[in-house]
Amino acid sequence: MTTPLRLGIAGLGTVGLGVVGIVRKQADLLARRTGRDIRITAVSARDATKDRGVNLGGYAWEADPVDLAQRDDVDIFIEVMGGIDGAAKDATEAALRAGKDVVTANKAMLAIHGQALAEQAEAAGRCIKFEAAVAGGIPVIKALSEGLAANEITRVMGVINGTCNYILTRMESAGLPYEAIFREAADLGYLETDPMLDVGGIDAGHKLALLAAIAFGTRPDFDGIELEGIDRIEIEDIRQAADMGYRIKLLGVAQRTGRGLEQRMQPCLVPISSPLGQLEGGTNMIVIEGDAVEQIVLRGPGAGAGPTASAVMGDVCDLARGFRMPTFGQPAASLENAPAARAVLPAPYYLRMALLDKPGALAKIATILGASGVSIDRMRQYGHSEPAAPVLIVTHKTTRAALDEAISAMQATDVLVSPPVALRIENL
Amino acid sequence: MTTPLRLGIAGLGTVGLGVVGIVRKQADLLARRTGRDIRITAVSARDATKDRGVNLGGYAWEADPVDLAQRDDVDIFIEVMGGIDGAAKDATEAALRAGKDVVTANKAMLAIHGQALAEQAEAAGRCIKFEAAVAGGIPVIKALSEGLAANEITRVMGVINGTCNYILTRMESAGLPYEAIFREAADLGYLETDPMLDVGGIDAGHKLALLAAIAFGTRPDFDGIELEGIDRIEIEDIRQAADMGYRIKLLGVAQRTGRGLEQRMQPCLVPISSPLGQLEGGTNMIVIEGDAVEQIVLRGPGAGAGPTASAVMGDVCDLARGFRMPTFGQPAASLENAPAARAVLPAPYYLRMALLDKPGALAKIATILGASGVSIDRMRQYGHSEPAAPVLIVTHKTTRAALDEAISAMQATDVLVSPPVALRIENL
Known part of the structure; x- marks a missing residue:
């Protein structure tokens, strides 16, 4: 057995307490599987006095997660606070600067600042791992x-x-x-x-x-x-x-x-x-x-204390085993800056609208669709008591651009009660 | 980019050729993701003259996979020949002795010799990886x-x-x-x-x-x-x-x-x-x-050239990234020698049998089940033209032992046409 691997946990909500639970319950299993003695040394959360139903007395307590992230007795900084900016990001950056690996469940922070954080981690020779950020317990x-x-x-x-x-x-x-x-x-x-x-x-x-x-x-x-x-x-x-x-x-x-x-x-x-x-x-x-x-x-x-903590601790096990790689699976500098292509591939669509019940209303809609090159697969108009008639249309494959053009034109008419609802049909 | 990672492939059937295909097609992608230049240096298969539809001229050819496994220009020995013993095992052992990591799709060899091979790999400081051995492309x-x-x-x-x-x-x-x-x-x-x-x-x-x-x-x-x-x-x-x-x-x-x-x-x-x-x-x-x-x-x-080769190459990528761990996820010496427990947990069963169409036959069967403590949830006897009457029984939860006892007793009677079929019901 080598030296212990020491965790600092920032955030003691559902997920943070789930992590505490696994580290305590599965100490032997984790040691057998990773060859390391994994232990928690310090924690941080907003309210130190709150009763969380768990005795946290054995851990050092930091009021500020940035301080936690820089402690000498922390090897891996576990960020389970959440939030795009603020404390989560400050503490993550501080941890990387202090030479710690980071395990986070924070999808928002990574979706917005992932590129910059990945670059910082690589420059520092550290890892950011985030299995828990996507789909809870699913690896x-x-x-x-x-x-x-x-x-x-x-x-x-x-x-x-x-x-x-x-x-x-x-x-x-x-x-x-x-x-x-x-x-x-x-x-x-x-x-x-x-x-x-x-x-x-x-x-x-x-x-x-x-x-x-x-x-x-x-x-x-x-x-x-x-x-x-x-x-x-x-x-x-x-x-x-x-x-x-x-x-x-x-x-x-x-x-x-x-x-x-x-x-x-x-x-x-x-x-x-x-x-x-x-x-x-x-x-x-x-x-x-x-x-x-x-x-x-x-x-x-996709959520819950156990499944999310399972994912956090899976990342910790990877680090304990020495599995290290760039944040998004290849060096951050090699990640492409691809242009966003919006709904380029054609698909059938489901359209629901409420038409004013007056002569020629449905014909107007059908004509607009045809003019935009959207062809109709199925259409239903329902019996109704209100002044608005519910109408459903399923289109053949069309581009979202053509459909949006048609919807704009429909809204410029005087026959719609409210904007149509358009849902893509995915025949998987 | 560090030194190239050199593969030797033993077996050029569906999976072996699938691996060749990925290495050739995805050279850039593999390098970007693993940081290594992954290339094939040598191959081995029974018939060197067979046309496999691929030009293998750039690779050294070994008639004997054991020789392939020991080549100085091979870092990872890929065993996709199959077979519990014989050439596959000999070559795997030779590769480990020669200090190579092994990637294999051979479930039979590992199911029978896995413990010994895992011990040998650990003693040699090498890895055996086998993602492709179970469920094809599923990681x-x-x-x-x-x-x-x-x-x-x-x-x-x-x-x-x-x-x-x-x-x-x-x-x-x-x-x-x-x-x-x-x-x-x-x-x-x-x-x-x-x-x-x-x-x-x-x-x-x-x-x-x-x-x-x-x-x-x-x-x-x-x-x-x-x-x-x-x-x-x-x-x-x-x-x-x-x-x-x-x-x-x-x-x-x-x-x-x-x-x-x-x-x-x-x-x-x-x-x-x-x-x-x-x-x-x-x-x-x-x-x-x-x-x-x-x-x-x-x-x-669960099978096929692409999915299985995907799994083999996933293992190669792990090794290229330096991810190393014991064969079965923990040191071979720590694997427990657990006793085999056969169907200890009770379950409902489905029973089908053909009874001779004579008075009291069904009563005999029902009595035997009762005597063995197997209680009947549902029973059906079907109309029939043959001398044997098809009978179906669904039991309440019972142990396999009790059911086997009842089946033995049934077979000792003179009313069964053939041994009953018993299938466990798993209410997942």
Whole structure:
């Protein structure tokens, strides 16, 4: 047995306490598997007096995570505070400057500052590892950057926000509108403090940016993501999708196109019978396609103390075993600055709108679609009691540009009650 | 860029040529991701004159893989010949003696000789890596030994023989008997030269032994597996299972019990709606359960040139990056010699038998089950024209021992036409 490997944990919320739990419970197992005695020496959190149900008396306590990050008795700085900037970033930078490796669960910080932090880590000869930042307990960063390292990755897709998948699944099973299930999720504590991080697709977008960077050797580019939340999905959309053999999922897709890197995080219709269509509740799923491996699907819990701490400690085990590599799987300087390509590849779309019930309204819409080169596969108009008539259209394959042109033209007419909802159909 | 990393490939079948293809096609990508120039220096195969559709003229040729394994210009010996003993083992041992790391796809060799080879590798300070030996392109060895290293693994399950899953899936979809689909699989080249390796569950058993060793820190113990093939499954079983909401899968399960390590590879009934029940054709799936991570499911192609070569080259990338660890994830000397526990945990069973159509036959069977403590959940006797009456029984949870006792007693009666078929029901 060599010298102990000493952890400093910044953040004692769910994940931080999960890490404490594993280090204590599995000391022997970790030593047998890594050859190192892994122990916690110091911790940091906002409130030192709060009862967390665990005796933390054996660890040094730092009020400031930056101080924790620079302690001589810390080898690995574990950042599980969260936040794009502020203390998390300051402490991460301080840790790298002080010659510590960093393990973080912070997708937001890395999606925005990943390139700069990766450069800093490499200049310092240190590692940043972030398995816990994407898809909780699923070892997807490892699969992509190591297991499939010999593949040219052609596409990465995933349902990587458990809260959104919970809401969409519950809307379908309970037959209740978005607002009701949103409140339910809030009551259950499933939502971030700013719920738009979840239902606006931002959290999932952060994760997608990290997956794309590794998959395609590009700089993390959160701003390049076509981002759309689930907050405009109505129960009617879910019913109609089901009726056509689809489920609505907040689906992330990243792929290289002739015009650059396409990254989308948006609600899509996927076949009910597909693995993604079958995914229920808070579970996450990632589909990775590579030129040699064909298709790999990974599924597991996307959040929670145990799964997330499992991922944090998996990174710690890697470092304990001496596995060291650049943050995004290749030197930061070699990451390409790929242009963002928005929805270049054509797809069929699902369109829902409410038309004023007056003669020629539907004809106007159909004419506009035709003029934009969008051809209609199926159309339904429903019986109704209100002045607005619900209309559903499924298009043949079209570009998002053509569809957006049509939608703009529709909005310039006097027949729409509200802006149409357009959802891409992914026939996986 | 440091010195080149030089590969010697023994075996130029599907997998070997797949490896050649990746090294040639992805030279730049591999260099960018690993920081090493990875190249092939020498190869070996039985027939040097055969046209393999690839120009291998740039590589040194060795008639004997043992000679290849010892060449000064080889850093990593890639063993993709196969076979438990003989040339594969001789060459692997020679490579370790000569100070080479070994990457192999040989599940049979490792399931039988894994402990000795792991000890030899560690004594020589070398690595044996074998991602390609289990579940083709799915990076499951990496997930289990690295990504989930901080978990106490509680259970590993999997459908890890694509040929068996193809046969069972096709029997159901085509409604054809085992013999017909077996011939179809043979014609398609899906079967090993000795088909019992596939349909007898032996190949899948080899893989399970490797998964269990990593998961539980035990010596690979192929002989400890309760092994049963799919060759006694009739189309009637598949129909009956479907009628009850189940599919029949050749399912591997490994778990620790109070009495030792339980390893089973046998046809089981799993719920149609479960991920394993949904798995069709040659695809593989592994379910890993750990105390922290809960449940992870991995799915992908279990065979084929691309996926298997992807796994081989993933191991090569690890070695190129300097990731080194003991063969089964912890020092070979620390692997436990756990006793084999056979079907200790009770489960419901599906029983099919053909009874002679005479008064009291069914009563005899029911009495025997009761006397062995096996209680009946459901029973069906079918109308029939033959002298034998088909009878199906689903039991409540029982031990395999109690069931075997009952089956022995049944066979001692004069009412059975042939030995009953008993399949475990796994309600995942």
